[in-house]
Amino acid sequence: MHPAPSHPPAQPFFLDAQPGKRFCLYHPPLGRPRGAVLHVPAHAEEMNKSRRMTARQARMLAAQGIAVLQIDLYGCGDSDGLSSDARWEIWRQDVLQGLAWLREHSDGPLSLWGLRLGGLLALDAAQECHDLASILLWQPVIDGAAYLTQFLRLRLAADMLTAASPAGDTAALRAALAGGASLDIAGYTITPALAQAIDGAAANTLAAPACPVHWLDLVPQAGRSMAPGRAAVAARLVESGWTLDTAVVPGPTFWSTQEITEAPALLDTSAALLLGEAG
Numbered sequence: 001m002h003p004a005p006s007h008p009p010a011q012p013f014f015l016d017a018q019p020g021k022r023f024c025l026y027h028p029p030l031g032r033p034r035g036a037v038l039h040v041p042a043h044a045e046e047m048n049k050s051r052r053m054t055a056r057q058a059r060m061l062a063a064q065g066i067a068v069l070q071i072d073l074y075g076c077g078d079s080d081g082l083s084s085d086a087r088w089e090i091w092r093q094d095v096l097q098g099l100a101w102l103r104e105h106s107d108g109p110l111s112l113w114g115l116r117l118g119g120l121l122a123l124d125a126a127q128e129c130h131d132l133a134s135i136l137l138w139q140p141v142i143d144g145a146a147y148l149t150q151f152l153r154l155r156l157a158a159d160m161l162t163a164a165s166p167a168g169d170t171a172a173l174r175a176a177l178a179g180g181a182s183l184d185i186a187g188y189t190i191t192p193a194l195a196q197a198i199d200g201a202a203a204n205t206l207a208a209p210a211c212p213v214h215w216l217d218l219v220p221q222a223g224r225s226m227a228p229g230r231a232a233v234a235a236r237l238v239e240s241g242w243t244l245d246t247a248v249v250p251g252p253t254f255w256s257t258q259e260i261t262e263a264p265a266l267l268d269t270s271a272a273l274l275l276g277e278a279g
Contacts, residue, residue, distance in 0.1 A: 006137060007078045008027075008028045008030060008062070010025045010026065010027045010058070010070075010201065011025070011026045011027075011070075011171065012025055012026075012058075012069055013025070013026065013029065015071070015095070015097065015098070015101060016092070017074070017094060017097055018079065018090075018093070018132050019074070019081070020074065020080025020222055020266055021077070021079065021080050022073070022079045022080070022094055022097075022098075023071075023072045023077060023078035023079045024069055024070065024071045024072070024098070024101075025058070025069070026067070026069050026070075027058045027059060027061070027062035027067060027068040027069075027070075027095075027099065028062060028067055028131055028166060029062055029064075029065045029066055029067045029106075030062060030063050030064070031064055031065050032066035032067060033065055033066075033067065033106060033107040033108050034064070034066050034108050034109075034275070035065070035066045035067070035106075035107075035108035035109040035110065035111065035133065035274070035277065036067040036068070036071070036094065036098055036102045036106035036107075036108060036109075036110050036111070037061060037064065037066055037067070037068050037110075037111045037112070037113050037119075037136075038068075038069050038075075038098045038102055038110075038112055038113065039057075039058065039069065039070045039071070039113045039114075039115070039276060040071075040077070040095055040112060040113065040114040040115070040119070040121050040122040040125075041054065041071075041072070041073065041077075041115060041118045041254055042116035042118050042119035043072070043076075043116065043117040043118070043151075044083075044185075044186060044187075045186045045187070045188070046115075046116050046256065047076065047077065047115075047255075049253060049255045049257065049260065050116075050255045052254075052260055052262060053254050053262055053263065053266070053267070054070065054115065055070075055250075055268055056262065057113075057267050057270060057271070060267055060271050061274060062269060064266065064275060066103075066108075066274055067102070067106040068226070068252055069102050069210045070093060070201065071095075071098045073086070073090075073091045073094050074086055074087070074091060074094055075087075075090075076258045080191040082187040082189070083187035083189045083190070084182060084191055084192055086191070086192075087193055087194055087197070087200070088193075088194060088197030088198065088247050089197070090120070092121065092124055092125050093121060095112070095125035095173070096120060096125055096128060097113075099112070099125075099152045099209075103131075103151070105126055105193065109133030109134075109277055110131060110132055110133060111132060111133050111135065111136060111274060111277060112125070112126060112129075112132060112133045112134075112135045112136070113135075113136040113137075113138070113270075113274075114135070114136070114137055114138070115137075115138040115139070115140075115143055115255070116138070116255055117141045117144075117198070118140055119137040119138065119139070119140025119141060119145060120142065120201055120202075120203060121141070121142055122137070122148075122207065123135065123137075123203055123206055123213075124180060124201065124206060124210070125237055126209045126210075126211070127206060127207060127209075129209075129210070130210045131235075132209070132211040133211060133212075133214045133277045134211050134213070134214060134273070134274070134277040135211060135212075135213045135214070136216070136270055136273060136274060137213065137214065137215045137216065138216055138219055138266065138270070139216070139217050139218055139255070140205075140215060141251070142202065142203040142204070142230065142233050143203070143233075144197075144198040144200060144201035144202055145199050145200075145202070146197055147198060147200075148169050148174075148198045148199050149194060149239065151185060151190070152173045152174070152183075152185065154185050155173060155183060155185045155186075156169065156170070156173075158185075158186065160213065167249070170211050171196075171278060175189075175190045177195045177196075177271060178192065180192055180204055183195075185253055202235060202272045203233065203237060204236060204237065204240075208237075208240065208241040208242040208243070209242070209243075211243070211276075212243045212244070212245070213242060213244045213245075214245055214247075214270075214273045215234060215235065215245070215246045215247075215267060216246075216248070216249055216270065217246070217247075217248050217249070217250045218248070218249055218250070218252070218253055218263055218266060218267060218279040219231065219248045219249070219250055219251075220252075221250055222250045224248060224250075224256065226246060226248050227249065230244070235245045235277055243262060245267065249263065249265045249269050250263075250265055251263025251264070251266050252267055253273045261279060
């Protein structure tokens with residue numbers, strides 16, 4: 001386990017947004033500023049399970065001169081709003097507003113760093129950005145429809161464990177959403193509007209970002225390759241004009257493990273990539 005580097009303490013604050021405010025943690029750079037990164041978090045419980053990893057990465061980058069802004073999206077974490085208020089278009093504006101704040105408060109190249117569904121959101125928001133040095137993706141969701149199906153399965157599993165009335169299958173849950181019902185899943189409420197937006201989001205529908213994209217996936221052990229389906233999507237993105245490199249890093253899928261876990265190799269690989277962009 002890597003020791004926490006010495007660095008200035010993170011500065012918590014609330015960023016004015018619409019609607020309400022967003023809770024942020026700003027990690028100021030130590031020494032000469034070399035750039036800045038906005039972290040776009042994962043969704044729901046994946047975000048909570050990832051807190052330690054994202055905090056360690058932010059501290060590591062700040063200790064090497066890269067400022068990091070961590071933002072809780074609307075209806076998530078300590079920001080205003082409930083999970084039932086969350087909307088994809090508001091999240092997209094949250095990302096753009098976080099970038100605007102970094103432009104005003106930091107120096108050097110500006111990058112995005114997205115985890116899981118936050119990776120897909122970062123790619124979507126980047127469609128409006130032409131000054132990014134890079135986008136770093138940690139195990140990005142590349143197909144929102146597949147992610148939504150996976151999320152709905154959590155409701156089915158919970159119903160089975162609690163002997164609640166069976167909800168049928170994911171098709172039945174999708175039908176309920178399409179009919180205007182919101183669903184409570186694993187302590188979070190997902191509305192028809194958010195479900196529809198996630199369902200329609202996919203990396204292969206987006207234009208090539210105006211910067212390099214670094215896509216890192218975790219594998220159980222060294223020597224394993226990226227999952228064939230994900231590798232095929234990456235290859236198609238490159239064919240369509242994306243400046244994209246992919247790599248696999250050994251480590252646990254920390255956003256989904258029962259216990260809080262870390263992937264030190266992911267921290268080192270990510271820092272090397274972002275420091276390389278910073279120069």
